[in-house]
Amino acid sequence: MDQYELELKRMLARREPASDFTSRVMEQVRRYSTDEKREQKVITFQARSRRVWRWAAVGALAASLTLAVVVEQRRNNRRQAEVAEAQLYETLMLVGEKMNQARTEIRRPRPEGVVQ
Amino acid sequence: MQELPASRELVDRALLDQEAFAELVEKHKAMVYSLVYNFFHNRSIAEDIAQDAYLDLYRNLDRIESDKHLAFWLRQTVTRKCIDWSRRQKHRRCQPLDEAPEPGVEPRERDLMLESALAAKVAALPEKMRLVVILRFQEDLKLTEIAETLDVPVNTVKTTLRRALDRLRPKVSHLAEEARYGPIRA
The missing domain is CATH 1.10.1740.10 (RNA polymerase sigma factor, region 2, helix turn helix motif)
Known part of the structure; x- marks a missing residue:
């Protein structure tokens, strides 16, 4: 190391900051910690409410799906009942008609000597 | 160190x-x-x-x-x-x-005029070059350590340091005179 390098070294030697430097750093650190805790609380609260809203939305969706399924099932049942009722009615009509035909047939006077 | x-x-x-x-x-x-x-x-x-x-x-x-x-x-x-x-x-x-004068603790008696002249010359160096000089002479770091700190290849540090010293060397030789008698005109 020659003369000018030594001169550089001397000029660039470490020096101490003001005496209250550490306390000012620590003040900033404390302020940061407090802010961070406050922020953490806000974040936790927001996360919790987000979770609540998410579950509420899921619940509402599940409830509406269940309701839709039940309503659809009832409508289906009613439709099937109506179809069955109509079929029964038709069947009864047919049976009634046949019975009427049979009764008419039985009551009709037969010619003499005809054996059934 | x-x-x-x-x-x-x-x-x-x-x-x-x-x-x-x-x-x-x-x-x-x-x-x-x-x-x-x-x-x-x-x-x-x-x-x-x-x-x-x-x-x-x-x-x-x-x-x-x-x-x-x-x-x-x-x-x-x-x-x-x-x-x-x-x-x-x-x-x-x-x-x-x-x-403003530096209030920090002075390690030893210094030629303040010479130092301020030298400081001005160092301050005139480009940023990276200045950092290499500071890390080398303030922190006594090896070239590899400077390279790691600045995240550049060792050869770049070597070249930068040599260029920085080349820039400072002719100036430094005149600094004492400049500090005593004012700027030297070529």
């Missing part, structure tokens, strides 16, 4: 308690502050950036692997902050040299 033990003792304590962190600040403050001061020659900028670096350290303390890594991390953070700040200031066109 003294070697720090490769333990995490101080960092671990600082993670748990702020007093240990204060101890850590105390231990490295001269290095951190001087890096910035030698870069800007401005006391208030040096303290602001040094404080900012320590706040960053507090936020990232869990990422520090050892006490040795801590010194490296601080040097790297501070040098990056110096460059960022310097680039921001270029847009603001601010005068970087501080006229």
Whole structure:
């Protein structure tokens, strides 16, 4: 190391900051910690409410799906009942008609000597 | 330069308690502050950036692997902050040299005129070149360590340092005379 390098070294030697430097750093650190805790609380609260809203939305969706399924099932049942009722009615009509035909047939006077 | 033990003792304590962190600040403050001061020659900028670096350290303390890594991390953070700040200031066109006398403890008797002339010459170097000179002569770092800190190849550091010294050398030889008799005209 020659003369000018030594001169550089001397000029660039470490020096101490003001005496209250550490306390000012620590003040900033404390302020940061407090802010961070406050922020953490806000974040936790927001996360919790987000979770609540998410579950509420899921619940509402599940409830509406269940309701839709039940309503659809009832409508289906009613439709099937109506179809069955109509079929029964038709069947009864047919049976009634046949019975009427049979009764008419039985009551009709037969010619003499005809054996059934 | 003294070697720090490769333990995490101080960092671990600082993670748990702020007093240990204060101890850590105390231990490295001269290095951190001087890096910035030698870069800007401005006391208030040096303290602001040094404080900012320590706040960053507090936020990232869990990422520090050892006490040795801590010194490296601080040097790297501070040098990056110096460059960022310097680039921001270029847009603001601010005068970087501080006229106020340095209140820090002077290690020995100094030729203040010569020093301020030399400081002005160093301050006139480009940012990266200035950082290489500061890390080499303030921190006594090896070229490989400077390369790691600045995240550049060793050969780049070698070249940059040689160019910086070439720029300073003819000037330095005249500094004493300049300081005594005023600027020398060619």
